[in-house]
Amino acid sequence: MSISVDSTTRRRVLATVTAGNFAQLGVRFVIGPIVPLVLVEFGATRSGVGGALTAMWAVYALLQFPSGVFADRFGERTLLLTGLVGTVLGAAAVALAPSLVLFGAALVLLGAGAGLFFSPGSSLLSRVYDEHGGALSALTAGGALAGVIFPASAGIVGVRYGWRTAVAGAALVSLPVVLATVLYIPKSPAAAPEKGLSELVNVRRVARMMTRPSLAYTAGIAVLTGFTFQAVSSFLPTFMVQYRRVDPGTAGVLFAVVFGISSLAQPAAGKVSDAVSRDFAIGxxxxxxxxxxxxxxxxxxxxxxxxxxxLLGTGISWPGTVQARVMDQLDVEERGFGFGLVRTVYMLLAASGSVIVGSLADSGGWVHAYGIVILLLVGGLFALGTNRALGLNL
Structure with a gap:
């Protein structure tokens, strides 16, 4: 069910939801630049920290589906607020963690809070905007902009004042967005208030949706791009320090440059996907x-x-386009359920990127770790080319 609002309200909704994505993703972007400092303080291995990061992203992924169903049932506004508050509490727990085990547990809490935000936010924008390719790309661009500000700040603050201060500062930045959500997100009717929460365990519907050929194909492409995103967000600063031999502060700045370029490239990629095709933009x-x-x-x-x-900043411009491709496969009334379900499936599989890349870096070095990412991307290009060449219309 679409929501009819005036243009001013529409812009406020887009700006507020984008700011929320900026905040919840920004807090998690802080983690990558502080990994070298965490490794030293806790005497941890890259695979150990990679496992903690995979747990965070796995919980984040698992909540994409329930959050979509809850949004259908209770309305997007409630889920957006709950997700933002949970993100703030999770970040505070990370900043206070006294050991690697509790650091990992705090990351799981952070992932849970953040996991309640994106599916409802995307669903709300798809109800407010007809051309959701552009709107969703603006949403993901807000996350990319977070990748500019948060990592660079974390690298500088972490080196000078400690990584805990960097994480705590990121949590404080999220508080104004909570207030903006209260003020500017309308109390709109839920898309499907009659639906019971039994939808969460409706195995037949889940299986029917995920075996839909075009949706399964889209989820497969999303796994490849999501795995790559995990490899970048979790370990790019550590790779810069250990392989490219730059200092942690410079690594944080380079990490920020990647996502700064991405924040500009994502809206452009979204427009290309609307004007040409989703697959051309993703490829x-x-x-x-x-x-x-x-x-x-x-x-x-x-x-x-x-x-x-x-090149990396220009390249990782696919998030909004991939989300739009998922939305293209879903009817309006199934977007809350379906979008959350697909995101849970592909992000849960993609979450393995952190632990796999970390483990490969420990066992074989960074060439092996990022070499596997290159092979997966080439596989994705082959799949996109095959779909087009054979006219499969997936």
């Missing part, structure tokens, strides 16, 4: 990202470092 992004990793791994010196950074 272009995947090709640029694979090229970026090749440059960062193989080209020495400043040229390789900066060239790879620019």
């Amino acid at each position: 272009m992004s995947a090709a640029l990202t694979a090229s970026a990793f090749l440059v960062l791994l193989a080209v020495d010196g400043t040229v390789g470092l900066l060239g790879g950074t620019v």
Whole structure:
């Protein structure tokens, strides 16, 4: 059920939901730049921290589906507020964690809070905007903008004042967004208030939806892009420190540059996906990202470092386009349920990116770790090309 609002309210909703995505994703973006500091303080391995990060992202993924169903039943506004408050509490717990085990537990709490936000936010925008490719790309661009501000700040603050201060500062930034959500998100009718929560265990409906060929194919593409995102967000600063031999502060800045470029590229990719096709935009992004990793791994010196950074930022512009491709496969009345379900499935599988990349870096080095990412992206390009060449219409 669409929501009819005036243009001013529509813009306020978009701005507020985008700010919420900026806040909840920004808190998690702080974690990547502080990993080198956490490794030292807790005497941890990259695979150990990677496991904690995978747990955070797995819980985040698992809640995409329930949050979509809850949004259908109770309305998006309630879920958005709950997710933002949970994000603040989770970040506070991370900042206070006295051991690696409790650090991991706090990350799980952070993932749970953040996991309640994105599906309801996307569902709300799809009800407010008809051209949801552009709206959802603006939403994900807010997350990319968080990747500019939060990591660079975390790298600088973490080195000077400690990683706990960096995480606590990120939590404080989220508080004004909670207030904006209270003020500017309308109390709109739920999309399907008659639906019972038994939908969460409706195995037949879940199986029917996930075996829909076009939706299963889209979920597969989303796994490849999501795995890559985990590899970047979890370990790119550590890779910069250990493989490219830059200091932690510079690594945080380069991490921020990647997502700064991405925040500009994502709306452009969304418009390309609306004007040309979703698959063309996704394929272009995947090709640029694979090229970026090749440059960062193989080209020495400043040229390789900066060239790879620019290519990577331009390449990881697929989030909004992938979300829009999922929405394209769903009817309006099933978007809360279906979008959350698909996100849970593909993000749960993609969450393995953190622990796999961390483990490969420990056992075989960074060439092996990011080499697997390149191979997966090439596989995604092959799948997109096959779909087009054979006219499968998936």
